[in-house]
Amino acid sequence: MKPCVLIPCYNHAATVGQVARAAVPVLPVLVVDDGSTEPLPALPDCEVLCLRPNRGKAAALRAGFQRARERGYTHAITMDADGQHFVADLPKFLGALAAHPGALLIGVRDLQAAGCPRHRQRSNALSSFWYRVATGVRLRDTQCGFRSYPLALVQQLKIRSNRYAYELEFLVRAAWVGATILPVPVQCTYASGATGRSHFRPVRDFVHITNRNILLVLQAWFVPLSLRAAWSRGERQGFRRAVKEFFTDNAHAPGKMAASVGVGLFFGLTPLWGLHLVLALWTAHRLRLNKAVVVVASNISFPPMVPFLVYGSLHVGAWLLHGRPFAADFAALSGSGWWATAREHLWEWVLGSFALAAGVALMGTIGTYAVAQLLRKR
Numbered sequence: 001m002k003p004c005v006l007i008p009c010y011n012h013a014a015t016v017g018q019v020a021r022a023a024v025p026v027l028p029v030l031v032v033d034d035g036s037t038e039p040l041p042a043l044p045d046c047e048v049l050c051l052r053p054n055r056g057k058a059a060a061l062r063a064g065f066q067r068a069r070e071r072g073y074t075h076a077i078t079m080d081a082d083g084q085h086f087v088a089d090l091p092k093f094l095g096a097l098a099a100h101p102g103a104l105l106i107g108v109r110d111l112q113a114a115g116c117p118r119h120r121q122r123s124n125a126l127s128s129f130w131y132r133v134a135t136g137v138r139l140r141d142t143q144c145g146f147r148s149y150p151l152a153l154v155q156q157l158k159i160r161s162n163r164y165a166y167e168l169e170f171l172v173r174a175a176w177v178g179a180t181i182l183p184v185p186v187q188c189t190y191a192s193g194a195t196g197r198s199h200f201r202p203v204r205d206f207v208h209i210t211n212r213n214i215l216l217v218l219q220a221w222f223v224p225l226s227l228r229a230a231w232s233r234g235e236r237q238g239f240r241r242a243v244k245e246f247f248t249d250n251a252h253a254p255g256k257m258a259a260s261v262g263v264g265l266f267f268g269l270t271p272l273w274g275l276h277l278v279l280a281l282w283t284a285h286r287l288r289l290n291k292a293v294v295v296v297a298s299n300i301s302f303p304p305m306v307p308f309l310v311y312g313s314l315h316v317g318a319w320l321l322h323g324r325p326f327a328a329d330f331a332a333l334s335g336s337g338w339w340a341t342a343r344e345h346l347w348e349w350v351l352g353s354f355a356l357a358a359g360v361a362l363m364g365t366i367g368t369y370a371v372a373q374l375l376r377k378r
Contacts (some may be wrong), residue, residue: 001074001075001097001098001101002073002075003027003073003075003076003077003093003097004027004028004029004030004068004071004073004077005020005027005028005029005030005076005077005079005090006030006064006065006068006077006078006079007019007023007029007031007032007078007079007080007081008032008057008060008078008080008081009032009033009034009040009081010033010035010036010054010081011036011037011038012036012081012083013038015082016031016040016041016043016081017040017042017043018083019080019081019083019085019087020043020046022087023090024045024046026087026090026091027090027094028047028071029043029046029047030046030047030067030068030071030076031043031047031048031081032048032049032060032061032063032064032067033049033051034051034054034055034056034057034059034060035051035052035053035054035055049063049064049067051063056162056163057163057164057167058161058162058163058164058165061078061167062166064076065149065154068151069155074150074151075097075101075148075150075151076148076149076151076154077093077146077147077148078146078148079145079146080145080146083189084189084190085146085186085187086186086187086188086189088187089107089146089187092184092186093105093184096182096184097148100180100182102150102152102153103150103179103180103182104147104148104150104153104174104179104180104181104182105147105148105182105184106139106141106142106171106182106183106184107145107146107147107183107185108139108140108141108144108183108184108186109141109144109186109187109188110188111124111141111188114189115189115190116190117190123143123209124141127142127168127209127213128140128141130216130217131168131171133217133220134172134213134220135175135176136175139171139181142168142171143164143167144186144188146184146188147167148184149170150179153174153179154170156177157174157177157232158173158231158232158233158234159173161212165212168209168212168213168216169212172216176225176228176229176232177229177232177233219231221281221285222291224245224246224248224249226245226249227242227246227249246291246292247290247293249290249292250288250289251293254368254369254372254373254376255369256288256290257290257368257369257372258364258365258368258372259287259289259365260284260289260290260293260297261293261294261297261364261365261368262297262361262362263280263283263284263287263294263297264293264294264297264298264299265297265298265300265357265360265364266357266358267279267283267294267298267357268280268298268300268301268357269300269301269309269313269353269356269357269360269361270353270354270357271313271349271350271353271354273301276298277298280294280295280298281294281295297364300360309353309356311326312356313348313352313353313355313356314326314345314348314352316351316352316355316356316359317345317347317349317350317351317352317353317355320351320355321348321351326345326348
């Protein structure tokens with residue numbers, strides 16, 4: 001294991017020297033000057049890589065990782081050049097690296113105690129929330145730049161985001177490929193005069209990060225983990241393979257497949273039109289069921305079936321409420337009559353719909369389980 005410190009820098013001439021010189025006695029230091037318009041101070045014991053013109057933090061990190069690999073380093077511990085981070089926390093990273101050499105280590109700050117501006121705290125909390133939605137991993141601080149990157153993992157992942165969204169996407173895709181992600185408590189400061197100016201653009205960068213979050217969350221909801229992991233590694237999947245993954249994700253066990261069919265049938269038969277698909281997908285996501293199977297099963301309520309389903313629901317509801325079958329003839333449901341009849345007998349329809357949905361879902365679950373178990377044995 002051979003780690004180094006990587007410091008991306010853009011117009012932090014007043015603070016980068018102090019950060020770099022303090023880190024030199026602990027680890028080798030690589031500074032990436034990302035097109036600064038201010039001359040850097042002399043850094044005789046550090047390697048300085050100059051980029052021209054300014055390309056953003058993502059480009060600086062990529063260039064720094066590439067140079068670190070060329071120098072034979074195995075890990076790059078990134079620190080901000082503005083003096084926000086404390087070199088005294090480097091031993092924490094080294095201790096965690098010794099115990100977990102393959103892990104991605106993320107610094108976790110106490111932003112409130114450090115005097116972080118409220119808008120930055122809210123941005124971080126929102127980012128952490130969406131990170132959990134996309135990965136299922138709880139991480140209190142997803143925007144800290146004090147991290148330890150295994151360079152083997154850096155080389156494995158294909159990250160498309162630029163500027164500050166790079167670190168967010170890396171964190172999400174690392175979770176998708178199964179990398180170990182560990183928090184490391186670190187100090188930080190936002191005291192006036194203690195740090196250099198931030199180049200985070202509150203509106204543009206926040207919008208960019210939010211857009212990236214939306215895309216990653218949509219992938220997490222609709223794309224099987226196996227495909228997300230393959231895409232994160234830059235692997236291309238053929239159409240047939242992709243379709244197979246959509247219908248086998250979280251459905252290898254007969255119980256999972258049966259539950260997926262049952263959930264789809266239940267929501268497809270409930271009188272929640274306009275919401276039933278969203279609720280079915282949310283339930284499938286929470287229970288880790290196959291979303292493609294759930295969607296197919298929920299389409300049991302396609303338009304030609306609606307009058308039959310309403311009529312059946314009214315009969316079941318009438319039996320449950322009044323102990324007798326529904327009085328109207330099926331002919332009353334011809335054309336648009338089913339909707340008027342359903343409104344007129346609202347409680348019978350609603351109660352009957354949920355009862356019918358539960359019954360059909362139960363039968364569909366049992367039947368699917370039996371067939372899946374039989375096919376599995378064969």
